[in-house]
Amino acid sequence: MSTTDSTLDPQSPMRELPIEPQPNPVLSRIMFWGAVAFILGYCATLLGAFGVQLGLGEFPCPLCMVQRYAMILATLPAMWIVIEDLRGTLTRGRYVRSLGLSIIASVCGAVESTRQILLHIKPGDPGYGGAVLGMHLYTWALITFVIVILYCGVAMTLNRYAVPLAPTTPALRGVAWGVCWLFIAIIAANVIAIILLEGFALVLPDDPTYYNLLHQLGIGV
Amino acid sequence: MIVLMALAIAIYRGARAGVVVTLWVVGLVAMLLLFRYHVTSPLDLSF
Numbered sequence: 438m439s440t441t442d443s444t445l446d447p448q449s450p451m452r453e454l455p456i457e458p459q460p461n462p463v464l465s466r467i468m469f470w471g472a473v474a475f476i477l478g479y480c481a482t483l484l485g486a487f488g489v490q491l492g493l494g495e496f497p498c499p500l501c502m503v504q505r506y507a508m509i510l511a512t513l514p515a516m517w518i519v520i521e522d523l524r525g526t527l528t529r530g531r532y533v534r535s536l537g538l539s540i541i542a543s544v545c546g547a548v549e550s551t552r553q554i555l556l557h558i559k560p561g562d563p564g565y566g567g568a569v570l571g572m573h574l575y576t577w578a579l580i581t582f583v584i585v586i587l588y589c590g591v592a593m594t595l596n597r598y599a600v601p602l603a604p605t606t607p608a609l610r611g612v613a614w615g616v617c618w619l620f621i622a623i624i625a626a627n628v629i630a631i632i633l634l635e636g637f638a639l640v641l642p643d644d645p646t647y648y649n650l651l652h653q654l655g656i657g658v
Numbered sequence: 659m660i661v662l663m664a665l666a667i668a669i670y671r672g673a674r675a676g677v678v679v680t681l682w683v684v685g686l687v688a689m690l691l692l693f694r695y696h697v698t699s700p701l702d703l704s705f
Binding site: 531641 | 678679689696701
């Protein structure tokens with residue numbers, strides 16, 4: 438009969454792991470609001486894109502829409518963190534998993550926006566659409582993806598000391614829920630926008646200039 | 659985009675982690691396929 442204690446064997450999956458330090462409560466609260474700010478930041482970005490689309494009449498090209506998908510795919514894990522935390526089910530493992538998902542989506546989004554930047558990088562090329570604060574939307578998209586990758590890297594590095602901690606105050610919890618609902622509403626608005634743009638086609642035309650569904654139904658241009 | 663909406667609802671309703679991650683992966687693959695579809699030519703650039 439073996440007398441080996443599996444909890445002392447460094448190769449055993451049953452070994453005792455070093456005790457993790459208790460998260461710092463202040464830093465943990467900062468990380469919670471960091472995740473909320475992450476969602477809010479992309480809400481503002483996507484609303485800005487809608488502003489350009491509806492206010493200035495610039496239709497999003499297929500690559501622009503794909504970058505919006507990447508932004509949503511990067512932000513949904515952050516919303517998952519916030520909602521799990523508000524419900525009291527967030528663990529350190531789930532937190533790090535969500536950050537990893539955000540990084541993967543952001544890297545894909547950065548590749549997509551870099552592709553579009555390179556399409557218009559030659560001197561004399563006016564780029565696609567108008568500029569906002571001196572840069573085109575796809576350039577801003579690349580900047581946001583890089584910021585998300587940096588944020589997630591920092592959050593992962595600090596996960597031994599800070600796992601998001603939801604507030605207990607009803608008003609503050611309401612603010613966090615409100616941001617999540619706003620983000621879900623923006624996704625729903627994007628669903629409607631893409632249906633209007635694509636119509637009965639499966640994909641967008643390369644250079645859309647009208648809402649295809651309205652055109653197909655003969656109720657507008 | 660429908661997949662992303664379904665994913666958002668799944669997260670909001672507290673669906674199991676496996677469902678959420680699966681939907682997320684489906685969304686990512688769909689996005690990459692769409693990107694691949696729209697990238698039709700190599701860039702006319704030389705570094």
